[in-house]
Amino acid sequence: MKKFAAPLLLMMISLLVFVMVSFLLNSRNGIEASADSNNIDHVRFKVTDEQPYRTSYHFQPPQNWMNDPNAPMYYKGVYHFFYQHNPYAATFGDKIIWAHSVSSDLINWIHLNNALEPSEPYDINSCWSGSATILPGEKPVILYTGIDHNKHQVQNLATPKNLSDPFLREWTKHPQNPLITPPNEVEEDEFRDPTTAWHGKDGKWRVIIGAQKGNKGKAILYQSEDFVNWTVSPKPFFATDNTRVIECPDFFPVSINSTNGVDTSVENSSVRHVLKISYQSKQHDYYFLGKYVSDKENFVPDEKFTGTSKDLRFDYGKFYASKSFFDYAKNRRILWGWVNESDTTQDDIEKGWAGLQTIPRKVWLDKSGNRLMQWPIEEVENLRGSKISITGKKLEGGSTLEVSGITASQADVEVLFELPDLESGELLEDPSEVDPQLLCSKPYASRNGQIGPFGLLALASKDLTEQTAVFFQIYKTPNRYLCLMCSDHSRSSLRQDLDKTTYGTFFDIDPNLKEISLRSLIDKSIIESFGDEGRASITSRVYPLLAIKRDAHLYVFNNGSQSVIISKLNAWSLKQAEIGLEGSIRCA
Numbered sequence: 001m002k003k004f005a006a007p008l009l010l011m012m013i014s015l016l017v018f019v020m021v022s023f024l025l026n027s028r029n030g031i032e033a034s035a036d037s038n039n040i041d042h043v044r045f046k047v048t049d050e051q052p053y054r055t056s057y058h059f060q061p062p063q064n065w066m067n068d069p070n071a072p073m074y075y076k077g078v079y080h081f082f083y084q085h086n087p088y089a090a091t092f093g094d095k096i097i098w099a100h101s102v103s104s105d106l107i108n109w110i111h112l113n114n115a116l117e118p119s120e121p122y123d124i125n126s127c128w129s130g131s132a133t134i135l136p137g138e139k140p141v142i143l144y145t146g147i148d149h150n151k152h153q154v155q156n157l158a159t160p161k162n163l164s165d166p167f168l169r170e171w172t173k174h175p176q177n178p179l180i181t182p183p184n185e186v187e188e189d190e191f192r193d194p195t196t197a198w199h200g201k202d203g204k205w206r207v208i209i210g211a212q213k214g215n216k217g218k219a220i221l222y223q224s225e226d227f228v229n230w231t232v233s234p235k236p237f238f239a240t241d242n243t244r245v246i247e248c249p250d251f252f253p254v255s256i257n258s259t260n261g262v263d264t265s266v267e268n269s270s271v272r273h274v275l276k277i278s279y280q281s282k283q284h285d286y287y288f289l290g291k292y293v294s295d296k297e298n299f300v301p302d303e304k305f306t307g308t309s310k311d312l313r314f315d316y317g318k319f320y321a322s323k324s325f326f327d328y329a330k331n332r333r334i335l336w337g338w339v340n341e342s343d344t345t346q347d348d349i350e351k352g353w354a355g356l357q358t359i360p361r362k363v364w365l366d367k368s369g370n371r372l373m374q375w376p377i378e379e380v381e382n383l384r385g386s387k388i389s390i391t392g393k394k395l396e397g398g399s400t401l402e403v404s405g406i407t408a409s410q411a412d413v414e415v416l417f418e419l420p421d422l423e424s425g426e427l428l429e430d431p432s433e434v435d436p437q438l439l440c441s442k443p444y445a446s447r448n449g450q451i452g453p454f455g456l457l458a459l460a461s462k463d464l465t466e467q468t469a470v471f472f473q474i475y476k477t478p479n480r481y482l483c484l485m486c487s488d489h490s491r492s493s494l495r496q497d498l499d500k501t502t503y504g505t506f507f508d509i510d511p512n513l514k515e516i517s518l519r520s521l522i523d524k525s526i527i528e529s530f531g532d533e534g535r536a537s538i539t540s541r542v543y544p545l546l547a548i549k550r551d552a553h554l555y556v557f558n559n560g561s562q563s564v565i566i567s568k569l570n571a572w573s574l575k576q577a578e579i580g581l582e583g584s585i586r587c588a
């Protein structure tokens with residue numbers, strides 16, 4: 001044996017050196033496209049020092065895969081954010097962990113050690129999504145899903161080791177785990193994602209857990225007096241037909257007459273309730289406004305789920321598995337959503353990372369009571385640098401105006417358009433027959449209307465061969481006016497092998513509306529857009545080849561036959577957020 005020891009050692013050392021060198025090379029993670037437009041299908045990437053698609057102010061781990069936001073909370077002056085992470089690869093994996101970062105402002109972040117990793121029979125095959133609840137006496141706890149040794153999904157409790165550490169660096173798994181195993185009426189491998197718990201009037205805690213039985217999606221309610229022993233409610237809190245599994249449910253009250261948020265346990269006549277479900281096969285987050293009937297322990301939505309474009313969504317673009325929390329420091333409810341990639345898995349492996357989080361959004365009930373409003377948290381405005389403004393500029397039909405003087409690849413743009421008489425909008429006899437996403441996808445050349453399309457061309461190349469058009473078009477119907485909001489990705493990149501689905505939605509507008517606003521947060525490969533002060537939002541992932549770094553441009557355009565006026569446009573270059581490891585903040 002001895003004579004093999006030296007060569008074996010040498011081999012192991014060489015292997016180690018090889019692995020380390022490859023890791024270092026890969027972890028530089030740069031990609032740069034050689035934009036040979038004659039041969040665009042074959043464009044591949046080469047490693048360089050800088051990545052054009054890695055974001056500057058969106059939350060990202062240092063490397064590898066990230067998906068759902070987990071257990072956001074505020075504790076002793078610190079915001080906590082946990083997330084689903086594969087620390088070993090830029091793809092999803094079978095040992096998913098809970099990574100953990102902290103912040104004082106929800107924009108700049110310090111990455112800490114992982115909070116939860118597979119270690120016990122009840123979570124040995126992954127620690128999946130869950131939520132935090134702050135128990136009386138300011139004691140935060142986490143309920144999360146473990147994939148156990150049988151690949152069944154069970155719910156576990158973890159508590160902080162040291163409550164006097166505001167960073168809550170270490171977490172202890174409860175000795176009685178698993179606390180909840182799949183009940184008879186659900187499938188053992190489709191039972192996950194406990195919500196933040198709320199406290200009922202009877203003093204008991206309640207959580208709901210996403211599940212599936214046959215084709216039905218379910219949210220199963222559990223109750224507990226001590227947060228350790230949980231009893232299943234005999235009937236589901238909520239169920240849908242033909243959706244299969246409901247993932248990452250979220251349930252919270254919203255104030256009827258204020259934009260402030262309220263604690264998850266508030267239940268009185270000044271609030272309505274929101275149930276959000278993540279519909280796995282569509283990868284969309286749908287929400288329902290409705291009535292929480294606490295004595296019957298169920299939720300009665302105002303509208304039934306149809307599985308069509310009529311259902312309300314938090315975001316009509318790339319946005320999934322979202323999670324909200326009540327930020328009692330600023331009395332607001334904040335929503336995070338996972339933004340997946342639209343490039344290929346091979347691209348993700350070459351980039352060395354995949355997945356973003358949206359800029360956290362404040363969420364509240366619209367005055368109409370019919371939908372939620374969302375707006376990027378005010379803290380993002382602290383990143384604003386140089387500014388450019390345009391006022392009172394008429395945009396004739398068919399015109400395009402460049403917004404120059406800011407970093408167009410990393411910007412915050414707010415524009416207010418003055419509208420012509422809404423009566424001059426095109427007639428849509430029966431909007432319920434029209435899928436807005438399909439309407440938005442009409443080929444660009446044929447898409448010209450009366451009032452609009454008008455909006456922004458973001459991440460555009462100088463010659464406009466690459467552009468992501470985020471725009472509005474106004475329609476009249478027999479009894480109301482509608483705004484179509486779209487994000488058109490058909491020309492977002494010269495590359496062909498990307499998911500370029502165009503997204504869109506309708507929303508009602510006030511018949512007396514004179515102006516409409518559009519805000520876009522642009523960050524290298526993501527555009528988050530908010531229409532009409534946050535009435536609708538669309539998040540896009542785009543990977544331009546030409547419109548990167550200094551070659552990215554921003555335009556305002558109007559392609560309708562009626563002119564619109566830019567009443568006010570403010571655009572800012574945004575600075576890079578500080579997102580890095582503890583002790584050595586590196587920029588993202």
Ligand code: DQQ
Nearest residue numbers: 084128129192247248321
């Ligand atoms: N992601 C988690 C699950 C959840 C899904 C696994 C939603 O807990 O259902 O990473 O994206």
